[in-house]
Amino acid sequence: MNHSPAQSSRLWIRNPLAAFTANSLDASGGLVVSGGVIEEVLAAGQQPSGPVQEIFDAGRHVLLPGLINTHHHFYQTLTRAWGPVANAPLFPWLQNLYPVWARLTPRDLELAATVALAELLLSGCTTAADHHYLFPAGLEDAIDIEVAAVRRLGMRATLTRGSMTLGTDDGGLPPQSTVQAPEVVLEDSQRLVGRYHERGEDAVIQIGLAPCSPFSVTKEIMAESAALAERLDVRLHTHLAETLDEEDFCREMFGLRTVDYLDSVGWLTDRTWLGHGIHFSDAEISRLGAAGTAVAHCPTSNMRLASGTARVLELEDAGVPVGLGVDGSASNDASNMILEARQALYLQRLRYGADVPVERALSWATRGSAAVLGRTGLGQLAPGMQADLALFTLDDLRFSGSHDPVAALLRCAADRADRVMVGGQWRVVDGQIPGLDIAGLIAEHSAAARRLVNG
Numbered sequence: 001m002n003h004s005p006a007q008s009s010r011l012w013i014r015n016p017l018a019a020f021t022a023n024s025l026d027a028s029g030g031l032v033v034s035g036g037v038i039e040e041v042l043a044a045g046q047q048p049s050g051p052v053q054e055i056f057d058a059g060r061h062v063l064l065p066g067l068i069n070t071h072h073h074f075y076q077t078l079t080r081a082w083g084p085v086a087n088a089p090l091f092p093w094l095q096n097l098y099p100v101w102a103r104l105t106p107r108d109l110e111l112a113a114t115v116a117l118a119e120l121l122l123s124g125c126t127t128a129a130d131h132h133y134l135f136p137a138g139l140e141d142a143i144d145i146e147v148a149a150v151r152r153l154g155m156r157a158t159l160t161r162g163s164m165t166l167g168t169d170d171g172g173l174p175p176q177s178t179v180q181a182p183e184v185v186l187e188d189s190q191r192l193v194g195r196y197h198e199r200g201e202d203a204v205i206q207i208g209l210a211p212c213s214p215f216s217v218t219k220e221i222m223a224e225s226a227a228l229a230e231r232l233d234v235r236l237h238t239h240l241a242e243t244l245d246e247e248d249f250c251r252e253m254f255g256l257r258t259v260d261y262l263d264s265v266g267w268l269t270d271r272t273w274l275g276h277g278i279h280f281s282d283a284e285i286s287r288l289g290a291a292g293t294a295v296a297h298c299p300t301s302n303m304r305l306a307s308g309t310a311r312v313l314e315l316e317d318a319g320v321p322v323g324l325g326v327d328g329s330a331s332n333d334a335s336n337m338i339l340e341a342r343q344a345l346y347l348q349r350l351r352y353g354a355d356v357p358v359e360r361a362l363s364w365a366t367r368g369s370a371a372v373l374g375r376t377g378l379g380q381l382a383p384g385m386q387a388d389l390a391l392f393t394l395d396d397l398r399f400s401g402s403h404d405p406v407a408a409l410l411r412c413a414a415d416r417a418d419r420v421m422v423g424g425q426w427r428v429v430d431g432q433i434p435g436l437d438i439a440g441l442i443a444e445h446s447a448a449a450r451r452l453v454n455g
């Protein structure tokens with residue numbers, strides 16, 4: 001079956017059961033998609049302005065912009081629910097996992113990335129960011145492997161070339177065997193940007209530069225990465241303010257609080273997005289907002305590792321773009337974007353009270369995440385935006401008796417999209433990814449996961 005409408009034909013996704021546009025437009029009449037973009041957004045009762053060649057009747061579907069994940073570590077799908085770190089907070093969790101992850105092979109990463117991407121896609125995610133910072137001998141092509149996996153699934157991605165350059169010998173957290181020389185990191189970063197980074201609103205692959213975290217990289221690689229990112233005009237990503245242990249580390253190692261540290265290496269800019277961004281003072285939130293530095297809020301991981309609760313409403317009020325991230329699958333342990341929006345909704349209610357609407361959480365997962373990744377053509381249903389869409393049905397038992405269809409997605413815990421479109425192409429049809437052998441993938445990925453932890 002061909003799921004690719006001819007690029008010149010016009011497809012009317014007609015009369016959805018409900019739609020969330022992430023803006024003030026009414027899409028009750030549906031969308032017209034052509035050439036990979038949204039051509040028209042139709043209000044209730046409105047017809048397309050000209051002829052359409054195909055119609056998809058969306059009367060059973062809740063229509064959303066494709067969800068956008070802003071922080072992940074794909075390789076960690078191989079170490080989900082691993083007993084030895086079940087109850088550990090971030091630092092011991094990492095110290096126990098680094099030696100396992102250091103055994104990753106190219107095939108392991110290919111399987112892990114495919115699992116992570118497929119799981120995201122099935123949850124309504126059309127664009128995924130990954131932060132890959134492990135490059136053991138033999139895995140120098142890690143990002144190339146991820147690019148190939150993204151292309152096979154037909155999604156969009158911002159893949160970041162991570163790095164660790166501060167090992168235990170020099171006061172860092174990761175074992176010496178997992179760190180790289182800065183020249184290797186910078187040369188590979190430049191190669192990857194030159195080879196894969198696409199510009200423009202329809203970009204499929206983008207590359208970012210991503211030294212890992214204050215306790216695993218030197219200040220020098222942070223400053224050099226910032227200079228390179230500016231020269232190449234790409235984005236910067238790192239973990240920051242995730243735990244109080246990290247705050248203590250910054251004070252002891254650099255004599256600085258985290259945001260001062262960020263500023264001191266030239267990262268307090270609108271080119272930067274931060275994974276987690278939990279432990280900020282009021283003054284630091286204002287500085288981040290003034291700089292336009294963005295935050296990937298990772299509610300499940302932050303709860304799982306007991307890292308803390310990000311101050312999302314205050315960050316947004318200060319002008320900080322906020323999106324959602326599922327984070328790596330060793331600290332979540334799922335890669336499900338629609339469930340992550342639910343987690344964000346309820347965690348922020350716990351912090352701020354019950355007046356946090358469902359629509360705000362959906363905005364973080366769509367328009368907010370697009371802003372975090374600097375992807376202006378994504379995250380909303382509006383004319384001219386990319387035709388990246390997620391459509392959910394409410395046919396499961398879990399939705400029975402629900403009233404508001406958009407609210408029901410989060411309130412009744414939707415976890416799987418029925419249809420997903422990326423750039424005008426259907427990538428999920430009837431809740432399945434056409435052409436992907438999920439059973440075979442699970443069998444091989446599970447075997448790889450067992451081998452990895454057993455050494």
Ligand SMILES: Nc1nc2[nH]c(O)nc2c(=O)[nH]1
Nearest residue numbers: 073212213216239301328331
């Ligand atoms: N949640 C996570 N935090 C991190 N910090 C760091 O340096 N690595 C990680 C990670 O993999 N997950």
